[in-house]
Amino acid sequence: MNMSRSLVAWACVASAAALLAGCGSTSVNRAPVEDRGTSAGAAQGSAETGTPAIDPKTLPGYENMGKPGYYTVKPGDTLIRIGLEHGQSWKDIARWSNLENANVIEVGQVLRVIPPGASAESGAVTRPVASAGVPASAPAPSASTPKASASAPVASAPVPAPVPAPAPAPAAGSDEMNFMWPANGSLVAGFDEARNKGYDISGKAGDPVLAAADGRVVYAGAGLRGYGNLIILKHNNTFLTAYAHNQTLLVKEDQNVRKGQKIAEMGSTDTDRVKLHFEIRRQGKPVDPSRYLPSR
The missing domain is CATH 3.10.350.10 (LysM domain)
Structure with missing residues (x-):
């Protein structure tokens, strides 16, 4: 009899423990x-x-x-x-x-994922352009407009001197980017479209990470799995650059930065060694940095 009661008590304890274990297994990490x-x-x-x-x-x-x-x-x-x-x-x-x-x-x-009024191919905003040489507000001639008399003398209008056209400004999505290396360390992993979407550059913890070109900070944080402390710069309608695994971020979102400016310190967040993972993205697609960085 005592044996039976002991077995029943033990079963109740085991069931309660299992129930508590199940309640404590809820995940707290949930993607947004x-x-x-x-x-x-x-x-x-x-x-x-x-x-x-x-x-x-x-x-x-x-x-x-x-x-x-x-x-x-x-x-x-x-x-x-x-x-x-x-x-x-x-x-x-x-x-x-x-x-x-x-x-x-x-x-x-x-x-x-493109601005309102932009074309899907280029991402550039399109605006109507008035015909060259004709003011947009000039009225069209009508039948009621009086014509000059054939016998009336007509003064000849002075011919304006030709004005040299200004040099065209680079397009917002121009491929003519002048990038610099974002760190001084040696290259430890090159670009591989399937396995490595950029360059891995070695260094010591705290080494400076530099902006590869003028741009605006569109992300600074650790919300992208696999990148650690990450900075993303937007340079124009075509190019972004990304700087991953930093130990310290020195810029904030929406801040404008200059080429060569120190934006972070190298680290090992979300990776197994100290390094900078650097990406150049053209219209969001990773491209081989060797096509844009100077040789060294």
């Missing part, structure tokens, strides 16, 4: 993406998971799905990564997409 289902997964939601299916037409921006200049959010996406891969500031994407909370985006949601 809410998965409400996509057009494929939502249709099966009710049958397989017991949750109601999500109509993709209810997701924000659905009417723009598939259009040039728009992006449909996938599982694991963050605004920072979407901005990096489309050559834009995550803040700009949030504003163009009218996001109420930039920290929460939904799988299947459609975001605008």
Whole structure:
């Protein structure tokens, strides 16, 4: 009898312990993406998971799905990564997409990734241009306009001296970039489109990390997995540069920086050794830095 009571008590204790263990296993790390289902997964939601299916037409921006200049959010996406891969500031994407909370985006949601009024191919904003040599406000001649008499003397208008045309300013998306090396260390890993999207440059903790060209800080933080403490600079409508694994960040978002300015100190955040991971991205796509950096 005592043996039976002991076994029952032991079973109750084991069950309680298992229940407590299950309650303590909740993950606290959650990406800022809410998965409400996509057009494929939502249709099966009710049958397989017991949750109601999500109509993709209810997701924000659905009417723009598939259009040039728009992006449909996938599982694991963050605004920072979407901005990096489309050559834009995550803040700009949030504003163009009218996001109420930039920290929460939904799988299947459609975001605008080019400026309003820009072409999807170049990202440059297009504006109407008046015909050269004709003032936009000049009235068109009408039938009621009196003509000059054939016998009336007509004074000849003075011919203006030719004015030399000003040198054209470089286009906002010009490929004529003059980058410099962002660190003085040796190259320890080169560009590989599949495995390494930039250069890895060696150094000691605290070594200076320099801006490779003039630009604006569009991201400074540690919100992109695999990059550690990261800085992203936007140089024009075509180019971004990224500087990863820093131990200290010395600039803030929306700050303008000059070429050669110290923007960070080298470190080993989110990697196994002290190094700078440096990327050049053309319209969001990683390119081989050797095409743009001077030889040394």
